[in-house]
Amino acid sequence: MxxxxxxxxxxxxxxxxxxxxxxxxxxxxxxAPVADPPRSTPTRASRGGTRSPEPSAKPSEAPAPKESVKPKPKVRKKAKKPAKKTYKVLKSGTCTASYYWEGQMTASGEHFNPNELTAAHKTLPMGSKVRVTNTNNGRSVIVRINDRGPYAGGRCLDLSKAAMQQVGGTGAGVIPVRYQVLARD
Known part of the structure; x- marks a missing residue:
């Protein structure tokens, strides 16, 4: 011009x-430069925002582009899992186990609760911890000896109903188990 x-x-x-x-x-x-005609859909350059008709004279006065800032995710501290109790195996063996659920007094003097992880054994000291593993499916549970029995032939343990459910044997009633008498390390 x-x-x-x-x-x-x-x-x-x-x-x-x-x-x-x-x-x-x-x-x-x-x-003279011709202004772009308005477009119905945003172009890649416009990123969907509205454009001003003319650029401002001072670049410092131009509004800062709005950026979508993602908030930083809060870092959750992982809750420390309690350390697994380690036990030393004093004695082990295999036998069949049954379960019982009827409320009665136990040989230890406490009232039997079928919802606790307890068991009956003929000779183990009261309060002993025993890991019982169902050999059919590999599931195991640690029970506390609080009663005497079972008095049916061939069985060495009589589990509470909750303990039997943990090892998955309530449907069968009598299951083959591997037991380990544990001492606290």
Whole structure:
């Protein structure tokens, strides 16, 4: 535009020569920039935001683009699992085990609770801990000896109903087990 205006000024002022008139006519024409027509869908460049019609004169006055800032996830401290109790195996063996659920007094003097992990054994001391593993499925439970029995042939343990459910044997009633008498380490 400036070149055209200068060339036109030289032509009309009368001072210019024919050379300057020709130079003005042969100089490249500069067209004014045409504004983009509005689009119905946002383009990749616009990122879906609205564009201002003209850029601001001072870049520092331009509004900062809104960025979606994801909040930092809160770091949860993992709860420490209590250390597994370690036991030393004093004695082990295999036998069949049954279960009972009827409320009665136990040989230790406490009332039998079928929802506790307890068992009856003929000779083990009261309060002994025994790990009982169902050999059919590998599930195990640690029980406390609080009663005497069983008095049916071939059985060495009589588990509470809760203990039998833990090892998955309530459907069968009598299951083959591996037992380990434990001492606390």
């Amino acid at each position: 400036a070149v055209l205006a200068a060339g036109a000024f030289v032509l009309f002022s009368g001072d210019g020569s024919a050379d300057s008139a020709r130079a003005a006519q042969t100089s490249p024409q500069v067209n």
